[in-house]
Amino acid sequence: MIKNKNKRTRHPRLRKVFLISFIIVILLCVIETIQSNTYIDVENITFRNSDIPDSFDGVKIVQISDYHNQGEHYADRLIKKISEQKPDYIFITGDIIDSSRTNIDKADYLFKGISEIAPCYMVWGNHEPRITDEKIASLIKSIEDNGIDILENEFEYIRRGNDKIMLTGMNGTMYKAVTDTYPDEDVFSIWLHHFPEDIKVITNISSYSHAKADLIFSGHAHGGLIRFPFKDGLYAPGQGMLPEYTSGEYEYNGTHMIVSRGLGNSGYSLRFMDPFHLVVCTLENE
Numbered sequence: 178m179i180k181n182k183n184k185r186t187r188h189p190r191l192r193k194v195f196l197i198s199f200i201i202v203i204l205l206c207v208i209e210t211i212q213s214n215t216y217i218d219v220e221n222i223t224f225r226n227s228d229i230p231d232s233f234d235g236v237k238i239v240q241i242s243d244y245h246n247q248g249e250h251y252a253d254r255l256i257k258k259i260s261e262q263k264p265d266y267i268f269i270t271g272d273i274i275d276s277s278r279t280n281i282d283k284a285d286y287l288f289k290g291i292s293e294i295a296p297c298y299m300v301w302g303n304h305e306p307r308i309t310d311e312k313i314a315s316l317i318k319s320i321e322d323n324g325i326d327i328l329e330n331e332f333e334y335i336r337r338g339n340d341k342i343m344l345t346g347m348n349g350t351m352y353k354a355v356t357d358t359y360p361d362e363d364v365f366s367i368w369l370h371h372f373p374e375d376i377k378v379i380t381n382i383s384s385y386s387h388a389k390a391d392l393i394f395s396g397h398a399h400g401g402l403i404r405f406p407f408k409d410g411l412y413a414p415g416q417g418m419l420p421e422y423t424s425g426e427y428e429y430n431g432t433h434m435i436v437s438r439g440l441g442n443s444g445y446s447l448r449f450m451d452p453f454h455l456v457v458c459t460l461e462n463e
Contacts, residue, residue, distance in 0.1 A: 206449075213448040217258055219455045222426060222435060225463040226391055228365045230340030233460050239264040240456035241291065242371075242396025243302065243439030245275040246283045255440060255455070256290035262457050264295045266335070269325070270396045270437065271302020271371035274316060277444045279308050285319040292323040298335075299327050300346040302371040302397065303414075304443070328369060330355055342367060343388050352379060356386035368393045373422035373436045374415050380432040393434040394458075398423040400438030400451040410451070424454065 239259050247255075259267070273284050291297055299320065305313065320327055328346020332355060335342050345355060347370045366388040368379060373395040383390040401410010401423040413420035427434045438454030 210447060210449055213450060213452050216452040217255060217455055218452040219457060222456060222458045223461055224392055224458055225461045227463055229460050229462040230365060231462060232338030232340035233342060234462040236265045236460045238458045239267045240270060240394050240437050241267060241440060242270040242437040243272045243399060243441055244287060245272055245441035245443050246278060246280045247441040248283050249286050252287045252290060258455060259291060260294050267291055267295050267297040268369055268394050269297060269299035270369050270394050271300055272304045274304055275443055276304040276307035279312055281312060281315045281319060284316060288319055288323040288325060292325055297325040298344060299325050300369045300371060301348040352382040356383055359386045359388050361387050364388050366391050370395055371397050372415055373398055373434060376429050376434050380430050390432045395434055396437045396439055398436060400424050402451060403449045404451045
């Protein structure tokens with residue numbers, strides 16, 4: 178009888194330990210969710226390539242992607258963080274607005290802040306084409322008023338000192354139509370394109386031109402939304418479950434790609450172990 182009593186007294190203790198452990202795990206998950214949806218992680222990446230012109234050696238680029246109308250208070254933190262990096266150029270790789278809760282004023286607030294820091298170059302994502310004609314007209318006016326250069330399936334040169342690099346901005350899939358217009362000269366080539374899953378197409382098509390894509394800046398994947406150690410993420414639009422391209426550096430046949438996890442959430446989605454991502458890329462002539 179005494180043994181049975183001792184066994185019975187152990188169960189409440191086990192239940193208490195289990196309950197406390199469960200509460201701790203829940204609290205840790207809540208804290209991590211809050212951090213992933215508020216904290217801005219700055220990642221410094223050095224891209225080395227012997228074709229980078231001397232005048233661009235040491236140039237610093239900040240990438241902004243997938244902002245999704247986060248709003249003024251967050252924008253103030255973001256603008257301050259970008260300013261602290263002292264970039265030479267800012268590349269914007271789409272989805273500054275969100276088609277499900279579009280607010281042009283929030284986008285304009287961000288554009289005003291970043292355009293005072295450095296020259297800005299931009300391409301559309303998948304959300305901008307979804308908004309109404311009236312809103313897209315307001316968005317374009319804001320972009321132009323703030324002196325931001327939109328590249329819509331076209332290329333241009335960025336000049337620095339006596340050197341230049343080619344910057345191509347793609348919104349759709351008119352890759353060959355753009356590369357067919359490339360001049361007959363070898364020049365270091367950067368692409369801005371929202372969709373990272375297109376790296377192989379861009380690499381293959383640009384390889385036939387006179388300016389193969391050396392470096393691509395992309396976004397869209399939101400880091401896979403839920404990340405675990407040593408994993409690329411759980412799900413990304415355009416790539417599905419267990420996506421291949423979600424964050425950081427990738428390479429395919431000599432073309433390198435940098436993917437931003439994004440700086441906002443689309444609709445009512447949330448992240449886990451996947452904080453907002455500000456890419457700072459320094460070019461170096463190795």
